[in-house]
Amino acid sequence: MKKKIEKALKNVIIIDNKNIIESGLVKKIDLLNNEIIIHLNLSNPAMHLKNKLIKDITQSIRSQNISDTIRIKTETEIKSYTKIKPVIKNIIAVASGKGGVGKSTIATNIAVSLGHMGFHVGLLDADIYGPSIPLMFNIENKSARLQHKNGIINPITSYGVKILSIGFFSKYGQAIVWRGPMVTKVLRQFMHETNWGELDFLIVDLPPGTGDIHLSLLQEIPLKGIVIVSTSQKIALSDVNRSVGMFRIQSIYVPILGIIENMSYLSSKKTKEKCFFFGKNGVRDFSKEMNLFFLGEIPMLQKIREYSDLGIPVVLENENIRNIFLNITKNIINQLHE
Structure with missing residues (x-):
């Protein structure tokens, strides 16, 4: 089951043309009582981007004929990027x-x-x-x-x-x-x-x-x-x-x-x-x-x-x-x- 889910997640592409597995957005996948819990680590907290990602993940998993309940948990990753000085x-x-x-x-x-x-x-x-x-x-x-x-x-x-x-x-x-x-x-x-x-x-x-x-x-x-x-x-x-x-x-x-x-x-x-x-x-x-x-x-x-x-x-x-x-x-x- 987990391999089918990972395969589905590889079809979800983000802005830099990488899928969410490659980009490290997926922290872990839990399978519990006919429920799939996907933990995401987002660097961009924008609500409309998060909603689009959840929608794309759900559609991709459903395309694998998986009927379990899908729950997606997100947390915003605060990265300490070096600020550039233009x-x-x-x-x-x-x-x-x-x-x-x-x-x-x-x-x-x-x-x-x-x-x-x-x-x-x-x-x-x-x-x-x-x-x-x-x-x-x-x-x-x-x-x-x-x-x-x-x-x-x-x-x-x-x-x-x-x-x-x-x-x-x-x-x-x-x-x-x-x-x-x-x-x-x-x-x-x-x-x-x-x-x-x-x-x-x-x-x-x-x-x-x-x-x-x-x-x-x-x-x-x-x-x-x-x-x-x-x-x-x-x-x-x-x-x-x-x-x-x-x-x-x-x-x-x-x-x-x-x-x-x-x-x-x-x-x-x-x-x-x-x-x-x-x-x-x-x-x-x-x-x-x-x-x-x-x-x-x-x-x-x-x-x-x-x-x-x-x-x-x-x-x-x-x-x-x-x-x-x-x-x-x-x-x-x-x-x-x-």
């Missing part, structure tokens, strides 16, 4: 007060713009509950390409940018239901156990709002500065006000490099007339009120939406939009040296 000159976070203001689109195109300017760039998707960066580069569900060695993750490179996101480890649209400590653990691994190499810039795409992830990152990562994204809508600026307050708290202070007004206006091709859909100059006026540098405005353009949906950074395809982002990116760099 050489990252500037870590900049892109934040917003609320969702839906285009923060991930801007983080993506700033990262690619920096690459176009000759810098070595990484992009860390820190929005654990709503990762958008894989869609922005059309590389979702590519965890098989993330090579693990001694617990170290190699990010995926796309359009010259090194990228890492929890979205690479989950199915499209799958809910990530984690408590704060689990999120902190994963972010720490993404930062300290990832082979970022030598980077001039690491852009961190933060989740919207002011929560646990923000506090964990501010404590864990030596940020050089924050770039804030907002529309001119009053409700968006109200939430941005809270974000500014958080970053200016003395105990977690991080300099705010400036604020970007996204979806600033719609422009008629025929009349060249501008329609300020979310309000006129709201972010510009807010920046003066809060003593923030105004980094620039990005109009509401269909091309930006179209290329984002295709998973292609729009700065690669449209010269006018490229120039808008290049100017904003240059302003960010200038603010770093103020």
